[in-house]
Amino acid sequence: xxxxxxxxxxxxxxxxxxxxxxxxxxxxxxxxxxxxxxxxxxxxxxxxxxxxxxxxxxxxxxxxxxxxxxxxxxxxxxxxxxxxxxxxxxxxxxxxxxxxxxxxxxxxxxxxxxxxxxxxxxxxxxxxxxxxxxxxxxxxxxxxxxxxxxxxxxxxxxxxxxxxxxxxxxxxxxxxxxxxxxxxxxxxxxxxxxxxxxxxxxxxxxxxxxxxxxxxxxxxxxxxxxxxxxxxxxxxxxxxxxxxxxxxxxxxxxxxxxxxxxxxxxxxxxxxxxxxxxxxxxxxxx
Amino acid sequence: xxxxxxxxxxxxxxxxxxxxxxxxxxxxxxxxxxxxxxx
Amino acid sequence: xxxxxxxxxxxxxxxxxxxxxxxxxxxxxxxxxxxxxxxxxxxxxxxxxxxxxxxxxxxxxxxxxxxxxxxxxxxxxxxxxxxxxxxxxxxxxxxxxxxxxxxxxxxxxxxxxxxxxxxxxxxxxxxxxxxxxxxxxxxxxxxxxxxxxxxxxxxxxxxxxxxxxxxxxxxxxxxxxxxxxxxxxxxxxxxxxxxxxxxxxxxxxxxxxxxxxxxxxxxxxxxxxxxxxxxxx
Numbered sequence: 064x065x066x067x068x069x070x071x072x073x074x075x076x077x078x079x080x081x082x083x084x085x086x087x088x089x090x091x092x093x094x095x096x097x098x099x100x101x102x103x104x105x106x107x108x109x110x111x112x113x114x115x116x117x118x119x120x121x122x123x124x125x126x127x128x129x130x131x132x133x134x135x136x137x138x139x140x141x142x143x144x145x146x147x148x149x150x151x152x153x154x155x156x157x158x159x160x161x162x163x164x165x166x167x168x169x170x171x172x173x174x175x176x177x178x179x180x181x182x183x184x185x186x187x188x189x190x191x192x193x194x195x196x197x198x199x200x201x202x203x204x205x206x207x208x209x210x211x212x213x214x215x216x217x218x219x220x221x222x223x224x225x226x227x228x229x230x231x232x233x234x235x236x237x238x239x240x241x242x243x244x245x246x247x248x249x250x251x252x253x254x255x256x257x258x259x260x261x262x263x264x265x266x267x268x269x270x271x272x273x274x275x276x277x278x279x280x281x282x283x284x285x286x287x288x289x290x291x292x293x294x295x296x297x298x299x300x301x302x303x304x305x306x307x308x309x310x311x312x313x314x315x316x317x318x319x320x321x322x323x324x325x326x327x328x329x330x331x332x333x334x335x336x337x338x339x340x341x342x343x344x345x346x347x348x349x
Numbered sequence: 350x351x352x353x354x355x356x357x358x359x360x361x362x363x364x365x366x367x368x369x370x371x372x373x374x375x376x377x378x379x380x381x382x383x384x385x386x387x388x
Numbered sequence: 389x390x391x392x393x394x395x396x397x398x399x400x401x402x403x404x405x406x407x408x409x410x411x412x413x414x415x416x417x418x419x420x421x422x423x424x425x426x427x428x429x430x431x432x433x434x435x436x437x438x439x440x441x442x443x444x445x446x447x448x449x450x451x452x453x454x455x456x457x458x459x460x461x462x463x464x465x466x467x468x469x470x471x472x473x474x475x476x477x478x479x480x481x482x483x484x485x486x487x488x489x490x491x492x493x494x495x496x497x498x499x500x501x502x503x504x505x506x507x508x509x510x511x512x513x514x515x516x517x518x519x520x521x522x523x524x525x526x527x528x529x530x531x532x533x534x535x536x537x538x539x540x541x542x543x544x545x546x547x548x549x550x551x552x553x554x555x556x557x558x559x560x561x562x563x564x565x566x567x568x569x570x571x572x573x574x575x576x577x578x579x580x581x582x583x584x585x586x587x588x589x590x591x592x593x594x595x596x597x598x599x600x601x602x603x604x605x606x607x608x609x610x611x612x613x614x615x616x617x618x619x620x621x
Contacts, residue, residue, distance in 0.1 A: 095350075099352050102457060105356060109360065212363065213356040240568075244566050247566075248552070251562060252556045253556060254556075256555075256616075263552070263617060265386060270605055271569075271570050275572060281594045284582065285594075326375060329378055329382075330374075335382075336385055340385070
C-alpha cells in the first residue's frame with residue numbers, strides 16, 4: 064500500500080503537468096473570448112470533482128443513517144436499485160432527452176450511482192463510512208472554493224461582471240455554504256453522536272439542492288439575467304483537453320482524499336488510545 | 350490575460366494551502382503518537 | 389408533565405397537544421421569550437427604517453426583502469430558546485426515556501415556535517406598513533399563505549437545527565450557521581412572493597408552489613430524522 068502512493072503521486076504530477084500544457088498551449092484559442100477562456104479547463108473539472116465528492120458524502124451519510132436499522136437498510140437498497148433501473152429505462156424511452164444528455168450517459172450514470180452505493184457499503188464499515196464522509200466533505204469544499212474563485216475570475220473579463228445569480232453559480236454557492244456548515248457542525252459538536260447529526264445535515268443539504276435549482280430557475284424566468292458559460296456544443300479538441308484535465312484532477316483528488324483518510328483513521332486511533340490511557344491512569348477518577 | 354494566470358495560480362494556491370494544513374496535522378499527530386509511545 | 393401522564397402516550401396527537409399546550413401556557417405565564425422577541429423585532433424595524441428611507445415606489449420593491457430578513461432574525465431569537473427551558477430541568481432526558489414518540493415532541497415544539505413567530509409577525513407588520521408606507525398593489529390576501537408557508541419553512545428546520553445545536557459549543561451561533569444556507573430557496577421564495585404581491589407586477593403562484601414543496605419535503609425529513617437527533621447525547 065505504502066509504495067503505491069509515491070508512484071501514483073508521480074503519475075498524477077505528470078498527468079497534471081500534461082493537462083496544464085494542453086490547457087495553456089495545445090488547446091485552440093476560443094474565437095470570442097480569447098485566451099481567458101482557458102480558465103474553463105480548470106473551472107469545469109474542479110466543479111465536476113467537487114460535485115462527485117459531495118455526492119459520495121451524501122451516499123456515505125445515507126448509509127451511516129440507514130445501516131443500523133435493517134428495515135430501512137433493505138428499503139434503501141431496493142430504492143437504489145430501482146433508481147438505476149429507472150435511469151436505464153428512461154435513457155432509452157424518453158424522447159427527446161434534455162439538451163446535452165445522451166442515452167448511454169444517463170444509463171451509465173444510473174448504474175454508476177448504484178455501483179458506488181454498493182461498493183461503499185461493501186468496503187467500508189460504519190466508522191470508516193463516517194471517516195470517508197468527513198474526507199469527501201473537506202476535499203469537496205476545497206474544490207468548490209476553487210470553482211467559486213475561478214468562476215468570477217472568468218466572468219469578469221468576458222462578461223464584465225464578477226457575479227450573477229444564475230442557476231449553476233448560485234447552486235454551487237449554496238452547496239459550498241451547506242458543506243461549510245457541515246464542517247462547522249463537525250468541529251463544534253460536543254456530542255458522541257456527531258456522525259449521526261452531520262449525516263442528517265448532509266441529507267438535508269441533498270434535499271435542498273434541487274430546490275435551490277428550481278427556485279433560481281423560477282427567479283430567472285421572471286428576471287432574465289446574463290447567462291454565464293452558455294450551453295451549446297463544444298469543439299472536440301476542447302472537449303479532449305477538458306477531459307484530460309478532469310482525469311488529472313480526479314487522480315489528484317483521489318490522492319488528497321486518500322491522504323486525508325489515512326490522517327482521519329490515524330487520528331481516531333490516537334484519540335481512542337488517549338481516552339483509554341486517561342481511563343486506565345492510576346490516579347484518575349472512575 | 351492576467352485573469353487567466355490569476356485563476357490558475359489561485360487554484361494551485363488553494364490546493365497547496367490545504368495540503369499544508371494536512372501536513373501540519375500529520376506532524377502534530379506524529380508528535381502525539383511519540384508521546385503515547387513514551388508512556 | 390402531569391398533563392402527559394393523564395393522556396395516553398401512544399396517541400401521538402395527545403402528546404403533541406399536551407406538550408404544545410404546556411409550552412404555550414408556560415410562555416403565557418412568564419412571557420419571557422415573547423417580550424424579548426417583541427422588543428428585538430421593534431428594534432430591528434426601527435434600525436432598518438433609519439438605514440433605508442425610501443419613497444412609496446421604491447419601498448414596494450425592497451420591503452419584501454427587509455421584512456423577511458427582520459422576521460428571520462426574530463425567528464432565530466425565538467428558536468434559540470426553544471430547547472433552553474427543557475435543558476435547564478433535564479426534561480429532555482425524561483422525554484427520551486418516555487414511550488412518547490419523538491415526532492410528537494418535535495411537532496409540539498415546531499408548532500409552538502410557529503405560533504410565537506406568527507404572533508411576532510402580526511405585531512411587526514403594522515409597524516412596517518407605517519414606516520415604509522406600504523400598500524399592496526397585487527392580491528393582498530396572497531400574503532397570508534406566503535407568510536404562513538414561509539414561517540413554517542423557517543420554523544420547521546429551525547426547530548430541528550436548534551435540537552442539533554444543543555450539542556455544540558457556541559450554541560447560539562450554530563443555529564443560524566446551519567439554518568441559513570438550507571433556507572436559501574425558501575427565503576428566495578418568500579421575498580420574491582412578497583415583492584410580487586406588493587408591486588403587483590408578477591405572479592406569486594410559482595413561489596407559493598415552491599414554498600409548499602419546500603415545506604412538505606422538509607417537514608417529512610425532520611419527522612423522519614428527529615428521533616435520531618433526540619437520542620444523540
